[in-house]
Amino acid sequence: MREPKDALPLRTNAAEPLLVVGSVAYDNIETAYGRGDYILGGSASYASIAASYFAQPRLVGVVGKNFAEQDVARLQTRGVDLDGLQRDESGDTFFWAGKYSEDFSSRETLTTELNVFEKFNPELPKAYRKTKFVLLGNILPQLQARVLAQLDDPGGAFVLADTFELWINTQREALVELLPRVDVLAINDSEARLLTGEKDAIVAGRKLVGPEYGLKMLLLKKGEHGSLLFHPEGLFALPAYPVTELRDPTGAGDSYAGAILGYLAAQGTSEFGAIKRAMVYGAAVASLTVEAFGCDRLESAGADAIEARYDELVRMVSFT
Amino acid sequence: MREPKDALPLRTNAAEPLLVVGSVAYDNIETAYGRGDYILGGSASYASIAASYFAQPRLVGVVGKNFAEQDVARLQTRGVDLDGLQRDESGDTFFWAGKYSEDFSSRETLTTELNVFEKFNPELPKAYRKTKFVLLGNILPQLQARVLAQLDDPGGAFVLADTFELWINTQREALVELLPRVDVLAINDSEARLLTGEKDAIVAGRKLVGPEYGLKMLLLKKGEHGSLLFHPEGLFALPAYPVTELRDPTGAGDSYAGAILGYLAAQGTSEFGAIKRAMVYGAAVASLTVEAFGCDRLESAGADAIEARYDELVRMVSFT
Numbered sequence: 001m002r003e004p005k006d007a008l009p010l011r012t013n014a015a016e017p018l019l020v021v022g023s024v025a026y027d028n029i030e031t032a033y034g035r036g037d038y039i040l041g042g043s044a045s046y047a048s049i050a051a052s053y054f055a056q057p058r059l060v061g062v063v064g065k066n067f068a069e070q071d072v073a074r075l076q077t078r079g080v081d082l083d084g085l086q087r088d089e090s091g092d093t094f095f096w097a098g099k100y101s102e103d104f105s106s107r108e109t110l111t112t113e114l115n116v117f118e119k120f121n122p123e124l125p126k127a128y129r130k131t132k133f134v135l136l137g138n139i140l141p142q143l144q145a146r147v148l149a150q151l152d153d154p155g156g157a158f159v160l161a162d163t164f165e166l167w168i169n170t171q172r173e174a175l176v177e178l179l180p181r182v183d184v185l186a187i188n189d190s191e192a193r194l195l196t197g198e199k200d201a202i203v204a205g206r207k208l209v210g211p212e213y214g215l216k217m218l219l220l221k222k223g224e225h226g227s228l229l230f231h232p233e234g235l236f237a238l239p240a241y242p243v244t245e246l247r248d249p250t251g252a253g254d255s256y257a258g259a260i261l262g263y264l265a266a267q268g269t270s271e272f273g274a275i276k277r278a279m280v281y282g283a284a285v286a287s288l289t290v291e292a293f294g295c296d297r298l299e300s301a302g303a304d305a306i307e308a309r310y311d312e313l314v315r316m317v318s319f320t
Numbered sequence: 321m322r323e324p325k326d327a328l329p330l331r332t333n334a335a336e337p338l339l340v341v342g343s344v345a346y347d348n349i350e351t352a353y354g355r356g357d358y359i360l361g362g363s364a365s366y367a368s369i370a371a372s373y374f375a376q377p378r379l380v381g382v383v384g385k386n387f388a389e390q391d392v393a394r395l396q397t398r399g400v401d402l403d404g405l406q407r408d409e410s411g412d413t414f415f416w417a418g419k420y421s422e423d424f425s426s427r428e429t430l431t432t433e434l435n436v437f438e439k440f441n442p443e444l445p446k447a448y449r450k451t452k453f454v455l456l457g458n459i460l461p462q463l464q465a466r467v468l469a470q471l472d473d474p475g476g477a478f479v480l481a482d483t484f485e486l487w488i489n490t491q492r493e494a495l496v497e498l499l500p501r502v503d504v505l506a507i508n509d510s511e512a513r514l515l516t517g518e519k520d521a522i523v524a525g526r527k528l529v530g531p532e533y534g535l536k537m538l539l540l541k542k543g544e545h546g547s548l549l550f551h552p553e554g555l556f557a558l559p560a561y562p563v564t565e566l567r568d569p570t571g572a573g574d575s576y577a578g579a580i581l582g583y584l585a586a587q588g589t590s591e592f593g594a595i596k597r598a599m600v601y602g603a604a605v606a607s608l609t610v611e612a613f614g615c616d617r618l619e620s621a622g623a624d625a626i627e628a629r630y631d632e633l634v635r636m637v638s639f640t
Contacts, residue, residue, distance in 0.1 A: 103519045199423045201544075202562045224521075225545035226559065237559035237636045239546065242522045276639050316557045317637050319596050 004079045006302040008053050010266045015055040017081070018265040020048045020258065021122050021147050022137020022162075024061040024085070028097035028111070029293060031104070033247050039294035040071045042094060043137035043162065046251035047258030049298050050285045051135070052078040053306060054262030058128050060084035060147070064093040064116040074299065083125045088116035104249055124150040133265040135257055136161040136182070141174040148181055158270040160184040160219070160261055162253065168195050180214035183270065186257050188221045205230045219260075219279075221253055227279060233272045238279050239317065241287035241309055248293045252286045255298055259285035284309035324399045326622040328373050330586045335375040337401070338585040340368045340578065341442050341467050342457020342482075344381040344405065348417035348431070349613060351424070353567050359614035360391045362414060363457035363482065366571035367578030369618050370605045371455075372398040373626060374582030378448050380404035380467070384413040384436040394619065403445045408436035424569055444470040453585040455577055456481040456502065461494040468501055478590040480504040480539070480581055482573070488515050500534035503590065506577050508541045525550045539580075539599075541573055547599060553592045558599050559637065561607035561629055568613045572606045575618055579605035604629035 003011055025042030029035060048057040058081040067087065075082060094117035097110040122143055129152045136144040136159060144161055148154045161182040167175050168191060175195075179185060185208065189201035196213075198204040201220060208218045209230045218230040226239040263278035264270050287309060288301040323331055342364030348357050368377035378401040387407065395402060414437035417430040442463055449472045456464040456479060464481055468474045481502040487495050488511060495515075499505060505528065509521035516533075518524040521540060528538045529550045538550040546559040583598035584590050607629060608621040 200564065200566065203564050206564065222545065225542065226557075228559070228562070235562060235636050237546075237562075239548070239557035239559065242548070242555060242557075244520065244523050244526065246520065273639065314639075316555050319593065319634070 003056075004052055004077060006053075007079070008266075008303045008306065010263075011054055012266075014268075015266040016132050016268050017056040017058050018051055018133035018135060018261050019060065019124070019128055019131040019147075020044050020051060020057045020135045020137065020261075021060040021144070022047060022135070022139060022254070023094050023117055024059075024063050024067070025094040025096055025117070026066075027095075027250060027294065029248055029250055030099040031248055032100070032102045034293070036248075036293040040074060041096065041250060041294060043251075043254040045075070046254035046289065046295060046298065047135055047137055047261070048075060048080045049078050049295050050255040050258030050282075050289070051262030051265070052080055053285070053303060054259065054281070055133075055265035056081055057258070057262070058084055058131060060122050060124060060128070062086040062088050062116050062120045064091045065089045066092045074295070078299065084123070084128055086120075086123070088119070091116045093117075098250075100249065104246055107249075122147050122150075132157050133261050134159045135261045137254065137257075138162045138164050138167075141167055141171050141178045145174070145178055145181070154181070158183050158264060160186055160257055162186050162257060163191070165191060165194060176213065179208075182215070184217040184219050185215055186219040186221060186253070188223070188253070192218070192220055217275075221256065223249070223252070226283070227256075229275065229279060231272055231275065236272075236276050236279070238276075238283060239313075241283050241313055242316075243287050243290060245291045247291055249290050251295065251298070252290050255289040256282040256286040280310055280313050281306065283313055324372055324397060326373075327399070328586075328623045328626065330583075331374055332586075334588070335586040336452050336588050337376040337378050338371055338453040338455060338581050339380065339444070339448055339451040339467075340364050340371060340377045340455045340457065340581075341380040341464070342367060342455075342459060342574070343414050343437055344379075344383050344387070345414040345416055345437070346386075347415075347570060347614065349568055349570055350419040351568055352420070352422045354613070356568075356613040360394060361416065361570060361614060363571075363574040365395070366574035366609065366615060366618065367455055367457055367581075368395060368400045369398050369615050370575040370578030370602075370609070371582030371585070372400055373605070373623060374579065374601070375453075375585035376401055377578070377582070378404055378451060380442050380444060380448070382406040382408050382436050382440045384411045385409045386412045394615070398619065404443070404448055406440075406443070408439070411436045413437075418570070420569065424566055427569075442467050442470075452477050452588075453581050454479045455581045457574065457577075458482045458484050458487075461487055461491050461498045465494070465498055465501070474501070478503050478584060480506055480577055482506050482577060483511070485511060485514060496533065499528075502535070504537045504539050505535055506539040506541060506573070508543070508573070512538070512540055541576065543569070543572070546603070547576075549595065549599065551592055551595065556592075556596050556599070558596075558603060559633075561603050561633055562636075563607050563610060565611045567611055569610050571615065571618070572610050575609040576602040576606040600630055600633050601626065603633055
C-alpha cells in the first residue's frame with residue numbers, strides 16, 4: 001500500500017482501505033474569480049483525494065480516451081488504488097461545464113456530456129469485494145445497488161451513499177429501494193425536501209430515518225451552514241468551517257463524504273462518536289477544497305492544514 | 321422584585337436586573353397555519369418575556385391609548401418592571417401587519433403604523449440608570465445612543481444592540497457611530513452584508529469586529545441555521561434548535577437576545593464562556609417562541625421546557 005507523503009498520522013498500515021465509486025470527469029468552471037478548463041473533477045476524484053489523507057481509496061469509475069496521463073499520476077501520487085478505474089477508448093471522459101453566480105448562491109450548468117460515463121457499469125476487482133467502508137458517489141441508484149451486490153458481505157460493510165435531484169425525480173423507486181441497504185444517505189437539505197415532499201428540512205430528515213423509508217442515518221448537508229446527522233443515538237449538528245476565501249465550491253460535498261469515510265476506515269469503526277469526529281475532519285477538508293479551483297487546494301493541503309482546521313472547528317463549538 | 325412562578329432556578333434575588341428598550345406593538349400575523357389579530361408584539365415585549373425566565377427585565381417603551389389592560393397584566397405576570405413603559409394617550413400603539421410565505425422563507429409587510437412610536441423618546445426612570453445589562457432593541461440608532469447617555473456608567477454596562485435594514489440604509493452614520501459604544505451587535509447575516517458591502521457573511525463579520533468599525537463582538541444570526549459569535553477570544557458557532565412545529569417566526573430574534581441578556585444578568589458576568597451558555601439558552605427560548613403565534617408559547621413555556629431544550633442542544637453539539 002502506497003502512502004502519500006503528507007497523509008495524516010492515522011493513515012497507517014492497520015487502516016482499512018475504502019471503496020469509492022463515482023464519476024471521474026473533466027470540468028470547465030467559471031466563477032467571479034476566474035475560470036478553469038478541463039479540470040480534473042467528478043465525485044470519485046474529489047472523494048478519493050480527500051480520503052487519501054486518512055486511508056487508501058480504491059477507486060471504481062470510468063474515464064475515456066482523452067483522460068490525461070498526468071491526471072492518472074495525480075491520483076496515484078495520492079496513493080489511490082486505480083485497479084478499478086476502467087478506461088473506455090470508445091469515447092471521451094465525462095465532461096461538465098458550469099458557471100457560478102457572483103456570490104456563489106447558485107450555479108448554472110452550461111454543458112453536460114456524459115460520454116463514456118453513459119455506459120458505465122461498475123465492476124469490482126476481486127480484491128475490492130471485501131472492502132468494509134464503501135462510498136457510493138452520485139451515480140444511478142441501480143448502479144449503486146449493483147456495487148453492493150458485488151460485495152462479499154454487503155451487510156458487514158459501512159456504506160454511505162450520495163444522490164441528487166435528477167435521480168430523485170426520475171429514479172425514485174430504485175432510490176427508495178436502496179435506502180434500507182445503506183448506512184448513511186448524504187444529501188443536501190433541498191434534496192431531502194424534494195425526496196419526502198416536506199417543506200421543512202428537519203421534518204424531512206426525521207421522516208427519512210423513520211419507518212416509511214427505513215434509512216439508518218441521514219447526513220443533511222447545508223453547505224456554508226454546516227450539516228446535521230440524524231443518528232439512532234441522537235442528532236449531531238456541526239457548523240461549517242468559516243471559509244473567507246471561497247473560490248470554487250465544486251466538489252465540496254464529495255470531499256466531505258470522502259474524508260468522512262476515510263477517517264472511519266482509518267479508525268476501523270463506525271460508532272457514533274467516530275462519525276462525529278469524521279464529520280469535523282470532513283468539514284475541515286471540504287473547507288480547503290473550496291479555496292481553489294478543482295482539486296488543487298485539496299491535493300496540496302497537507303495533514304497539518306487539515307489538523308489545524310479540525311482543532312479550530314472543535315474549539316469553535318466547544319463550551320470550555 | 322416579583323418572580324414569575326415558572327422562572328429558572330438561576331433567577332434569584334442575587335440576579336442583576338436588565339434594561340430592555342424597544343417597541344411594544346400590536347401585530348396582525350398571517351401564516352400558512354392561520355392568522356392572529358392584534359397580538360401583543362414588538363421587540364421589547366418578546367425580549368422582556370424571554371428574559372423574565374432568568375432575571376427581572378426593566379422595560380422602556382411606549383404604548384398608545386388602545387393598549388389593553390390585559391396586555392399590561394401579561395407583562396406584569398412575567399415579573400416585568402413597567403415603570404419605564406410610557407403611555408401616550410395621543411394615539412394608538414405601534415401596529416404592524418405581515419404575511420409569511422408558505423415555507424416561511426420570506427415575509428411581506430402589509431401595514432406599518434408607527435402611531436405613538438413615531439415620537440418615542442426613551443426616558444430611563446432614575447432607578448434604571450445603574451442597570452448593568454442593557455438590551456437596545458431595534459429602534460433608531462440615535463435613540464439607542466440616548467439611552468446609553470442616560471446610564472450613570474455606560475462604560476460599566478454590558479450592552480447588546482439590535483438594528484435592521486432600514487437604519488443601515490437611512491441612518492448609517494448614526495449607526496456606525498454607535499458601534500464602538502456597544503459590546504455586542506446582534507444582526508442577521510444579510511444585514512451584516514448590507515452594512516459592510518461584503519458578499520460573504522463571514523468576511524462581513526470579521527470586518528465588523530476589525531479596526532474599521534471598532535465593534536467588540538458581533539452576534540451573527542442565521543435563523544434556522546443557528547448563529548455565530550465573533551468574540552475577541554475566538555469564534556463560537558451554535559446550531560439552531562431543530563424546530564419541527566414552526567408556526568410563527570415573529571420575535572425569534574428578540575426572544576434570542578432577551579434570553580441571552582437575561583442569562584448574563586442572572587449570572588452577573590459577561591465572560592466568553594457565559595455568553596456561549598447564554599446563546600444556548602437563547603436558542604432554546606427562541607425555538608419555543610416560534611412554535612405558536614406571538615408570545616403565546618414563549619409565555620407558557622416554563623423553566624422545564626427551556627432546560628430540556630438547553631440540554632438537548634448541548635448534547636447535539638457535543639462529541640462525547
